[in-house]
Amino acid sequence: MCLAVPYRIISKDGNKAIADVFGMKKEIDIRIIEDVEIDEYVLVHAGFAIQRVSQEDAKETLELLTELCEAEE
Amino acid sequence: MINTFRNHPDLKPLLQKINNNVVALDGKALPLKFMEVCGTHTVSILKFGFRQFFKDTIKFLSGPGCPVCVTSAKDIDKTIFLAQQGYHIVTFGDLIKVPGSQSSLEKEMAQGATVDVVYSPFDALAIAKNTTKEVIFIAVGFETTIPVIASLVLDAYAQKLNNLSILCLVKTMPNVLRYLLTHLQGQIDGFILPGHVSVIIGSEPYEFIPEEYHIPCTIAGFEPVDLGLGVESLIDQIRSGSVKVDNRYTRMVRTEGNTAAQVLISSVFQESDVSWRGFGIIPLSGLGLKAEFEQFDAEKKFDIRVDDVEVKTACICGDIISGKSSPLDCVLFRKQCAPENPVGPCMVSFEGACAAYYKYGE
Ligand code: SF4
Numbered sequence: 001m002c003l004a005v006p007y008r009i010i011s012k013d014g015n016k017a018i019a020d021v022f023g024m025k026k027e028i029d030i031r032i033i034e035d036v037e038i039d040e041y042v043l044v045h046a047g048f049a050i051q052r053v054s055q056e057d058a059k060e061t062l063e064l065l066t067e068l069c070e071a072e073e
Numbered sequence: 074m075i076n077t078f079r080n081h082p083d084l085k086p087l088l089q090k091i092n093n094n095v096v097a098l099d100g101k102a103l104p105l106k107f108m109e110v111c112g113t114h115t116v117s118i119l120k121f122g123f124r125q126f127f128k129d130t131i132k133f134l135s136g137p138g139c140p141v142c143v144t145s146a147k148d149i150d151k152t153i154f155l156a157q158q159g160y161h162i163v164t165f166g167d168l169i170k171v172p173g174s175q176s177s178l179e180k181e182m183a184q185g186a187t188v189d190v191v192y193s194p195f196d197a198l199a200i201a202k203n204t205t206k207e208v209i210f211i212a213v214g215f216e217t218t219i220p221v222i223a224s225l226v227l228d229a230y231a232q233k234l235n236n237l238s239i240l241c242l243v244k245t246m247p248n249v250l251r252y253l254l255t256h257l258q259g260q261i262d263g264f265i266l267p268g269h270v271s272v273i274i275g276s277e278p279y280e281f282i283p284e285e286y287h288i289p290c291t292i293a294g295f296e297p298v299d300l301g302l303g304v305e306s307l308i309d310q311i312r313s314g315s316v317k318v319d320n321r322y323t324r325m326v327r328t329e330g331n332t333a334a335q336v337l338i339s340s341v342f343q344e345s346d347v348s349w350r351g352f353g354i355i356p357l358s359g360l361g362l363k364a365e366f367e368q369f370d371a372e373k374k375f376d377i378r379v380d381d382v383e384v385k386t387a388c389i390c391g392d393i394i395s396g397k398s399s400p401l402d403c404v405l406f407r408k409q410c411a412p413e414n415p416v417g418p419c420m421v422s423f424e425g426a427c428a429a430y431y432k433y434g435e
Contacts, residue, residue, distance in 0.1 A: 003113055003269065003295070004217065004269045004272070029195065029221070029224060031224060031337075032220060032331065032333035032334050032337055033333075034333065043269075043272065043325060045217050045218065045221070045269060046165075046192065046193045046194060046214075046218055046221050047192060047193025047194075047195055047221065048193065048195075048220060048221035048224065050217065050220060050269070050272055050273060050331060050334060051272050051325060051331055053324070053325065054324075057324035057325070060324065061294075061296075061324070061325075064296040064298070065296075
């Protein structure tokens with residue numbers, strides 16, 4: 001249940017943002033991520049961004065996740 | 074297992090090297106016993122074949138890191154009591170299948186109770202705004218989930234929602250680890266610490282483990298390579314004899330954690346003694362709402378009456394989450410107990426040890 005996945009911010013409005021993960025768009029809460037900008041990555045758990053993640057690290061994690069999903073098929 | 078290795082060319086040599094290093098350890102009884110605290114790690118260890126690969130050298134003990142599994146039967150009974158009163162229950166999915174002493178939320182739903190399963194606690198806000206009924210969010214989770222629950226309470230407060238409350242069952246990691254260390258002395262050779270709990274709390278709260286108990290520990294991520302690096306770090310610490318809190322998940326976890334999340338948590342919650350399945354009450358191992366948010370505390374708002382009934386089954390979930398037993402030791406495993414008809418929470422939750430053994434075990 002503690003899993004969290006990097007999402008890319010697409011647009012933001014106050015505490016909330018629309019973010020993308022694997023092409024899906026979801027509303028997330030960004031209140032504890034100071035001055036997050038469009039195209040930045042955040043680690044999201046239960047609809048809540050818990051950490052800012054560098055683009056490089058986010059891509060690495062997403063690649064690992066994609067590979068694992070493919071391996072499962 | 075092979076599938077995953079194929080996708081990670083570096084992994085197999087890494088694991089082989091670790092294995093050789095374990096065999097070469099001087100004066101250590103094998104297999105070493107490492108506890109993976111987090112349920113998601115349990116899943117990774119089974120799914121990626123670590124258990125099998127290291128079967129002669131490392132024994133992985135499941136820990137208390139599955140929020141649903143550590144929720145006591147009495148607390149489950151409270152959720153059922155509230156559902157039976159006709160209140161609108163909102164919860165994470167896993168919880169509805171967990172048997173209490175008589176029933177489960179799922180069975181209550183079949184009897185007409187209103188129970189909504191959500192992905193995010195914020196969904197409870199929207200639900201509360203659209204009904205005049207009392208809405209109760211069943212708040213389970215560890216430090217990873219607590220910031221979002223704190224935000225739910227703050228939003229409900231700001232929006233003056235008076236028909237929303239939470240049944241606060243959240244738990245925190247450091248003191249349950251302390252409890253395990255005092256009760257399983259000499260039986261744990263190392264801890265694989267939870268990656269996403271550590272994103273929030275950082276590495277400092279674990280410092281007592283090497284300092285007071287001289288046991289190595291490493292914060293690790295969840296992919297096979299992450300986990301391999303975590304295990305490697307534990308072996309290296311044992312080899313060198315110098316133990317610490319190592320962080321092998323630096324791409325996500327900072328030493329200080331997420332301080333904004335910590336501030337958020339402490340603005341809404343205070344430490345409290347809470348009850349864990351299998352352990353009973355552990356001092357300061359969970360959180361309760363601060364007095365100014367009392368109006369959102371379902372325990373204060375409603376007269377919740379549940380008895381202390383002892384549930385008599387052969388389920389050994391309590392022993393499994395404390396590293397004393399493995400699912401394979403349970404006489405009900407794969408027989409009376411399976412994911413379709415779970416007897417205990419460790420079979421319900423996707424990250425429960427019994428469910429992981431059922432799905433990925435040999
Ligand atoms: S197999 Fe079922 S009954 Fe046995 S410990 Fe696991 S959850 Fe409990």
